[in-house]
Amino acid sequence: MADSHATAVETAAHNPALLHHFADEQQQKDAASLGMWLFLVTEIMFFGGMFCAYLVYRVAHFNAFAAGSQQLSIGLGAFNTAVLLVSSLTVVLAVNAAQRGKRKQLVVYLVLTVVLGLTFLGVKAVEYAEKFEKHHVPGASFAFTESFDDNGKHIPVNPKEAELFFSLYFAMTGMHALHMIIGCGLFAGLAVLAWKGHYTPGYYTPIENAGLYWHLVDIIWIYLFPLLYLISRHS
Amino acid sequence: MASAAIPAHPATERTNYLTNGFSVKSWLLTTDHKRIAVLYLISITLFFFLGGFFAMLIRLELLTPASDLMHTDTYNKAFTMHGMIMVFFFLIPVVPATLGNFLVPLMIGAKDLAFPRINLLSWYLYVLGGILITHCMLTGGVDTGWTFYTPFSTAFTNTKIIEAGLAAFVAGFSSIFTGLNFIVTIHRMRAPGLTWNRLPLFIWANYATSLIMILGTPVVAITIVLVAVERLFHLGIFDPRLGGDPLLFQHLFWFYSHPAVYIMILPSMGIISELITAFSRKRVFGYNFVALSSVAIAVIGFLVWAHHMFVAGISLYAAMVFSFLTFFVGVPSAIKVFNWTATLYRGSISYATPMLYAFGFIGLFTIGGLTGLFLATLGIDVHVTDTYFVVAHFHYVMVGGVLMGFLGGLHFWWPKISGRLYPEGWAKLSALFVFVGFNLTFFPQFILGYLGMPRRYADYSHMPEFQVLNVLSTAGSSVLAVGYLLPMIYFVWSLRYGPLADANPWAAAGLEWKTASPPPTFNFDETPVVTWEAYNYDEIELKEQKEVAVG
Numbered sequence: 061m062a063d064s065h066a067t068a069v070e071t072a073a074h075n076p077a078l079l080h081h082f083a084d085e086q087q088q089k090d091a092a093s094l095g096m097w098l099f100l101v102t103e104i105m106f107f108g109g110m111f112c113a114y115l116v117y118r119v120a121h122f123n124a125f126a127a128g129s130q131q132l133s134i135g136l137g138a139f140n141t142a143v144l145l146v147s148s149l150t151v152v153l154a155v156n157a158a159q160r161g162k163r164k165q166l167v168v169y170l171v172l173t174v175v176l177g178l179t180f181l182g183v184k185a186v187e188y189a190e191k192f193e194k195h196h197v198p199g200a201s202f203a204f205t206e207s208f209d210d211n212g213k214h215i216p217v218n219p220k221e222a223e224l225f226f227s228l229y230f231a232m233t234g235m236h237a238l239h240m241i242i243g244c245g246l247f248a249g250l251a252v253l254a255w256k257g258h259y260t261p262g263y264y265t266p267i268e269n270a271g272l273y274w275h276l277v278d279i280i281w282i283y284l285f286p287l288l289y290l291i292s293r294h295s
Numbered sequence: 296m297a298s299a300a301i302p303a304h305p306a307t308e309r310t311n312y313l314t315n316g317f318s319v320k321s322w323l324l325t326t327d328h329k330r331i332a333v334l335y336l337i338s339i340t341l342f343f344f345l346g347g348f349f350a351m352l353i354r355l356e357l358l359t360p361a362s363d364l365m366h367t368d369t370y371n372k373a374f375t376m377h378g379m380i381m382v383f384f385f386l387i388p389v390v391p392a393t394l395g396n397f398l399v400p401l402m403i404g405a406k407d408l409a410f411p412r413i414n415l416l417s418w419y420l421y422v423l424g425g426i427l428i429t430h431c432m433l434t435g436g437v438d439t440g441w442t443f444y445t446p447f448s449t450a451f452t453n454t455k456i457i458e459a460g461l462a463a464f465v466a467g468f469s470s471i472f473t474g475l476n477f478i479v480t481i482h483r484m485r486a487p488g489l490t491w492n493r494l495p496l497f498i499w500a501n502y503a504t505s506l507i508m509i510l511g512t513p514v515v516a517i518t519i520v521l522v523a524v525e526r527l528f529h530l531g532i533f534d535p536r537l538g539g540d541p542l543l544f545q546h547l548f549w550f551y552s553h554p555a556v557y558i559m560i561l562p563s564m565g566i567i568s569e570l571i572t573a574f575s576r577k578r579v580f581g582y583n584f585v586a587l588s589s590v591a592i593a594v595i596g597f598l599v600w601a602h603h604m605f606v607a608g609i610s611l612y613a614a615m616v617f618s619f620l621t622f623f624v625g626v627p628s629a630i631k632v633f634n635w636t637a638t639l640y641r642g643s644i645s646y647a648t649p650m651l652y653a654f655g656f657i658g659l660f661t662i663g664g665l666t667g668l669f670l671a672t673l674g675i676d677v678h679v680t681d682t683y684f685v686v687a688h689f690h691y692v693m694v695g696g697v698l699m700g701f702l703g704g705l706h707f708w709w710p711k712i713s714g715r716l717y718p719e720g721w722a723k724l725s726a727l728f729v730f731v732g733f734n735l736t737f738f739p740q741f742i743l744g745y746l747g748m749p750r751r752y753a754d755y756s757h758m759p760e761f762q763v764l765n766v767l768s769t770a771g772s773s774v775l776a777v778g779y780l781l782p783m784i785y786f787v788w789s790l791r792y793g794p795l796a797d798a799n800p801w802a803a804a805g806l807e808w809k810t811a812s813p814p815p816t817f818n819f820d821e822t823p824v825v826t827w828e829a830y831n832y833d834e835i836e837l838k839e840q841k842e843v844a845v846g
Contacts, residue, residue, distance in 0.1 A: 079411075080406065081405065081407035081411065081484075081817070083822070087484070090483050091479050091480075091483040094478075094482055094483060095413075095476075098475045098509055101509055101510065102471055105510055105513035105514050106513035106516060106517050107517070108514065109514045109518055109521075110517055110521075112546075112547065116543055120538075120540070124538075198528060199528055199529055199530075218538070220538045221538040224532070224537060224538040227530035227531055231524060231532070
């Protein structure tokens with residue numbers, strides 16, 4: 061034991077990234093990644109509350125939710141889904157570049173991820189603007205005159221219930237967008253540090269953990285897209 | 296390691312975590328889990344006395360049947376602040392953030408928690424939440440009760456719901472970070488040889504608590520966010536006029552807030568396991584059962600939330616399932632009580648102050664737990680819902696359980712934390728005050744509730760026959776207050792005048808007693824290697840006997 065202790069102290073002298081309270085780099089890396097996975101669990105529970113609310117109200121007010129869903133633009137939603145999937149690819153490539161110690165590639169992939177994230181947010185802003193124009197934003201000026209188009213059959217719906225759909229739409233996509241903004245900030249910071257050469261094949265835990273976060277935000281969208289945009293379109 | 300890090304001090308007077316820097320900065324920017332525990336201890340004590348102040352206001356108001364001390368609206372705010380402060384700023388963090396923070400790395404032979412800076416961040420979040428709730432209180436307060444039930448909280452009351460919600464939200468993240476830190480630390484930082492079935496039961500209890508913290512707290516966080524956006528933007532998520540469902544709020548709220556009572560009680564149960572073994576000089580009876588019952592409570596505790604909603608209009612079949620599950624969660628709690636009692640059997644028991652608190656805990660928690668089974672029974676629950684019976688029940692668990700456990704633990708580990716011994720005579724006296732005062736305060740409330748006195752009413756002048764029991768309760772609360780103020784005084788006194796403690800004043804098992812009191816900054820000079828089972832008091836006694844024989 062005394063031996064391993066001595067080696068731990070030695071490696072500490074060699075690697076400034078190793079914090080004093082860990083025995084070795086492997087322990088530090090394992091701790092960081094377990095911590096990140098647990099954080100992702102809390103995120104799932106956080107979004108889980110909203111998914112639960114969505115489920116309850118979709119069952120209770122089916123027609124209104126279907127009518128609300130039909131007012132969303134599938135084209136923009138699908139485009140954004142593609143953008144996020146590609147961004148997950150660039151994140152994986154960034155982690156791979158970090159593992160191989162390719163600094164320039166790493167920076168390029170990190171910047172690409174930020175650009176794709178901002179693209180997503182830009183499209184989201186366009187969609188939100190459209191909601192304002194159509195008075196589909198819950199609140200005093202909310203108006204919903206559309207009906208549920210059930211294979212050509214037009215079923216009128218209660219605007220109050222449609223408002224509930226848009227309440228959840230804004231709460232869920234808004235909370236998701238907030239996570240995207242945080243993620244973009246995170247990756248921009250990582251890109252700067254990567255440019256300065258902070259990360260080596262021996263130490264790239266922050267890239268890996270930020271990648272895990274990004275994938276989770278991506279997966280949440282993968283659920284939001286069908287739940288909000290697609291679920292009422294059947295032919 | 297520690298002495299090498301601070302070469303300026305001579306070897307004779309070793310630097311410990313308390314003497315390693317005296318500036319304010321060295322405390323406010325510390326990443327040492329022991330210093331953060333002390334910071335938590337100070338701030339949580341402040342909030343305890345603040346919450347206690349509101350408790351005294353409530354008891355004084357109820358001394359007479361009429362609403363004469365304060366207006367009924369003020370009374371609503373007083374019990375809301377009492378509940379919010381005690382739940383979010385005292386009971387939830389009290390044991391994990393103070394004793395847990397201090398002891399988890401020491402008990403598993405680690406130098407610190409896995410994420411020391413996140414640990415400091417969690418204290419700052421706690422303080423930020425505390426400032427928000429204090430500001431909210433000073434500028435108008437909240438009157439919904441700590442449960443924020445909709446639609447009252449979102450559509451009717453004009454008090455400071457959003458600020459109070461934000462305070463709970465921020466404090467919630469403080470406990471998420473503590474839980475995350477504990478789980479990672481317990482998984483990844485254990486000393487060589489310290490396998491899962493050699494862990495102290497306090498560690499098992501904190502592990503189970505941490506699971507609830509990271510699984511439950513995010514749900515109440517999003518619920519609070521939804522309440523806030525409903526108030527701010529008039530979304531209709533919980534408002535029945537807009538198609539929403541107030542029951543959904545109750546489901547989401549109690550999905551966290553019922554497991555939250557296990558966040559409160561589990562760490563105290565862990566303390567009791569440490570105390571019972573140390574003061575009966577015996578290995579705990581049925582280690583595996585006590586350890587896994589903590590995890591069982593954490594898991595089953597997530598499946599009982601709707602027993603808070605039996606009269607709220609949920610389906611009868613759902614109520615029956617939740618009633619059954621609530622009985623079921625009593626099983627692991629009962630296992631603990633039986634195993635503690637069995638540990639005492641043929642032990643050599645000594646009656647130091649921590650043990651007095653442990654005995655108090657077992658008795659009072661048993662009463663609190665059994666009355667919980669009354670409440671789980673659908674027929675009885677309809678009769679006593681929202682009466683003082685419920686109030687008495689959860690105070691037996693929260694105050695008689697959590698607080699007794701915390702005080703017992705604080706006395707037990709005080710020599711380790713401060714390096715000083717507390718005055719035993721005063722401590723026993725205060726334990727007596729707490730026990731007598733507690734029962735005098737809360738036992739009459741069982742009777743009051745059974746007779747039909749509703750909770751949350753400032754005025755009971757239409758039923759003046761309730762006054763005698765209320766006077767008893769108020770009298771008891773004054774005795775209880777003395778019992779809480781005494782330790783506050785003699786602990787502070789002992790910091791300067793208490794006799795110096797050696798490394799292991801109780802001759803207790805456990806790694807935390809194998810390092811100096813107070814411990815050095817990095818806890819152990821050399822990472823310990825564990826070759827023994829937890830609570831190996833038999834071996835310790837044998838060794839002592841041999842030493843005596845040789846001597």
